[in-house]
Structure formats: C-alpha cells, structure tokens
Amino acid sequence: MNGRRRALQIAVALASLVPLSVATLSLMRGPGWLGQPLPSTDLDSHFRYLSGVFLALGIGFVTCIPNIERKGARFRLLGAMVVAGGVGRAWSLAQIGAPSTGHVAGLVMELGVVPALTLWQAVVAARCRAPTTTG
Template identity: 40%
Template sequence: MLVLAIRVAALVPLIAGLAGAIGGASFLGEVAGPATDSHLRYLSGLLLGLGILAWWCAADLKRRGEVFTILVLIVALGGLARLAGVVGQGRPPMPHLLALGMELGVTPALWLWWRLARGEAETAAGSEARPADLYRWLGGA
C-alpha cells in the first residue's frame, strides 16, 4: 500500500514537471520574460526528475531508503523556501498552496509511514527499537 501511495504522490511532480518543462510560464497562466521562463522550465525539469526518483525509490524501498530520505529532505527544503515566499510575499494561488501541502505534509508523511513500517519489520525480525536509536531512525549513521 505504501508503494502505491508513493507512486500516486509521485504523479504530481511527474505531471507538473513535464507540463512546466514543456509549457514554461504559460503552464501557470503567467506571462514571463525569457529569463523567468527559462528558470521555470529548468526548475520544472528538476521537479520531473524528483518524480522519476520517487517512482524509482518506491520499487525497492528496502534498498533505496536512503535515497528516499534524501529525496524527502530536498522536497521539504523546497517547501520551506515556498513557505518563506508565502510569509514574505503573501498568499499565492491555490495550486501553489496545494504544492506546499505536498511538500510539507504529504511527502514527509510518506517518509514517516516508511520509517514506521521499517521499524515494525525490524522489530518483527527480532531487533528491538531503543531510544538511543533515534538518531539512526532519523536517518543518521
């Protein structure tokens, strides 16, 4: 079920990234100069890449979990940057707020789901979770 949830969530950056890479600023219904349009297309390509990476990670979370953790951190950092824009510039249109929800809500929730499922699997295999393992649980060495 987790794999399906990650793949459904990955459809958002896959579709939005492809649309932005192809359509540029017009995808957002905006008029932009060449520099802004170029930058948006570049960032859309990165978004498309994040979606592809999430889809790939979902196929084998046991082996690709560290990559998934890095992916989630990158998405959350982007969400924090977007949130700073909301604080500094005001409320953006609804699609951007929905993206913010994906970046700071859905994506970290999927990571937490994976970590909890992984912890349950380790406990079932005979490994006991200990408070001292918190650093490792959060992705540390």
C-alpha cells in the first residue's frame, strides 16, 4: 500500500506545480504574459484575483500530500473547485470557441487529471483504512 500512497503523493506534487507556477506568473505579470492585448483595468484586476485563488488551490493540494490518505474531505473540496472552473472553461469553449493550447491543457487537467487524482485518493484512503490480514 505504501507504494500506491507514495505514487499518489508524487502525482499530486507534480500536478500541483501547474497552479503554483502558472498562478504565480499570472499574479506577477497579469494577463499580458499570455500574449494577448492588455485588458481593461477591471479585467486585469479580475484575472489577478482569480490567479490568487488558483494559487491558493495549488497550496491547498500541496497541504494534502503529507498523510494524503487522511485528507479526503479537503482533497474532494479542492477537486470540486477545480472541476467547477473546468465546467466554466468548457462552457466558454462551447459558446465562444476553442482557447489557446495552454487553456485546452488546463481543461484536460480540470476535467480529467484532477477527477482521476480525486478518485485515486479515495481508493488509497479506503485501502489504508481496510484491516490487513496476516497469515
């Protein structure tokens, strides 16, 4: 079981690098680093606010890594927040069209990778709770 737990911890650590790095860059540089025209001050403010929320999500996932088998409620809440953002991104894709490649990759993380990690965490937690048999 320790191998599965350790693999999950490594996967979550690697996946957390995305929000930690992208959100930090977005907070510091605003949306201009995406190669788009500079937005209005209100849109820039909103972008940086959401980047702060994104950074907090990444930090939240990092806090789940130690004792990940006991962090189910937190992990599910953070996962639900990411999936909700992915649903919003998917809605935009349906209404406006496909965004840039980076945002499509975000959609894959939000609606694919994070739900898979959330299910994996539940499996690891259940196996850690299950009584072990000794022969």
